[in-house]
Amino acid sequence: MKRKVTLKQIARELDVSISTVSKSLRNSPEISEDTRQKVQAFAKLYNYRPNNIALSLKNKRTKTIGIIIPEIVHHFFATVISGIEHVANENGYNVIVCLSDESFDKEVINMDMLASGSTDGFIMSLSKETQQKKDFHHIEEVINQGMPVVMFDRVTNEVLCDKVIIDDQLAAYEAVEFFINKGCKKIGLVTTVDYVSVGKLRTDGYINALKDHDMKVNEDMIVKIEDIDNCASKIEKLLEEQKPDAIFAVNELFAVTTIKLANKMGVKVPEDLSVIGFTDGIISKFSTPTISTISQNGIKMGGRAAKMLIERLEMEEEDELYKTELIETHLVERESTATL
Amino acid sequence: MKRKVTLKQIARELDVSISTVSKSLRNSPEISEDTRQKVQAFAKLYNYRPNNIALSLKNKRTKTIGIIIPEIVHHFFATVISGIEHVANENGYNVIVCLSDESFDKEVINMDMLASGSTDGFIMSLSKETQQKKDFHHIEEVINQGMPVVMFDRVTNEVLCDKVIIDDQLAAYEAVEFFINKGCKKIGLVTTVDYVSVGKLRTDGYINALKDHDMKVNEDMIVKIEDIDNCASKIEKLLEEQKPDAIFAVNELFAVTTIKLANKMGVKVPEDLSVIGFTDGIISKFSTPTISTISQNGIKMGGRAAKMLIERLEMEEEDELYKTELIETHLVERESTATL
DNA sequence: CTGAAAGCGCTTACAG
């Protein structure tokens, strides 16, 4: 086993000082061509690589980005990480990933842990519990200590920082408008409970679209789901009692579940019922029928978030102007809204 | 903005030495009860947290695990990361994730990068290109430098290290045997090219099952797919020309694609064609019909891999005995193999 | 052109 070689060892072998070795490797003009070459050759031979940890301590920057998300086994979040990772890598940053599991406490613990020197900044999406509690002290604290934070998707107005989101309300509005233009009269909504920020916004978009087209908003047409595991009965009830001709679902899972339940009840999609989901993920593409959906480009969101964070990290002077970037969305039409 | 407080600052404020502060915070018995309390109170007030980087440098351990996988936008890998992250966290480790994008070069660069002090060890699954090239020098090197590596899923015999896999061959064997017991006569296979280790093993399992049951292995019944984007034509040809009554697909995507193509051709699943896939992911659960599949518990795999790595990291003496752990699999029966 | 010194933030063996 050959341990990693350090400057000290090279210095000893070559009988020069550590400073000389360091400068040679960094091509300092202070050093004579001769020793420089000698040192570099030796370093190459022994495959010398500067120790990241030592560099981090010295430079007071780790070149790593902390990502804190609710979960990773979720196509959209995986997609965002992918986007972040690629941009981070291009810029010489690594990413360290922590999952909050939708728990406030875990979010706080993870943030604290990473904030103790492990990362230069954060990219995060709030856990459900955090959104419910509206307690953001951990985030404020980190920002106060000078570590920039970029929030994406599940954000809050109560924290001042950079954000990257989609226009959830507008996207929902457009989906519902699509139904209306198609001639649908009884448009249902399958959404989350209101404390989930994006769910609430999409619900608002649905309501506004109906209102703007002089359609009544019927509370019985709206199903708010707390827990995905037992959403079936509520959706079933909606389908049975209200007999909607269109359903807008705020995520893929709600959309596919709706379709499956409709099938079971003999309601045909898209003949009897049109369905639009949210998030252009794997389910929408491979479900039968394929599901029309609002695309939400996670790769792009992640990439943009990483770019914003890195720019802020590498900014000369502090800039108190925070930006919120909007990622454009669009409706991907598939079989579940086909006109036959 | 209040910067993070350091031992030095506390020492200055309290007019004691840095050593005293450090020892007080670590409850050293050397320190008088009095100063200990004073220091601790002060540290708490200022929310002192030791700097991870400084600790890493001092202790020569970072308490972070490097994960290198081909991609993250892939349910199975996301699942494994989740498993790793949870076990890592429970043990006070963080995870830093790098994606190879199935590229050998990126795998090498990422490994090099992380090996320069950023992590204590690695958990990885080989990129396709690495498996094709059979060049594992980067992994050998890391191991040589004393950093343990645990491989999962896409592993190689050419590197000695801990591994966690499923018995791909047996699982495939059992799937095919299930078809045979059901009375299927013309069992097709949709698999990957042979250099993908798990694809090859599953192909072997298929062949062995047929042979053991005295059934002919017909090369025309086997489709080997290089690139998922244009697999349709090959599968279509198989369905059309061979008219199989069962298809075993080595992953979810192949399975769902097969079903969709069959549908399009008027071949009904499961009436005319039974299908079993591999990896119990999101597609299998939500596709219509739902797809029978070999479960491959990624959470468990990840958890086990993390456990193995951490045990090795925290082992007193070096142990040259490497283990390969098998994660049990089983066939999840769903609609695509229903007997009507 | 080379090297000793200080310092990043911490721990710990050793003196006093």
Place this chain on the structure above:
DNA sequence: CTGAAAGCGCTTACAG
């Protein structure tokens, strides 16, 4: 009981 010193691996302003 307290503190100075050395050291983890590096960089860089400063002397010589």
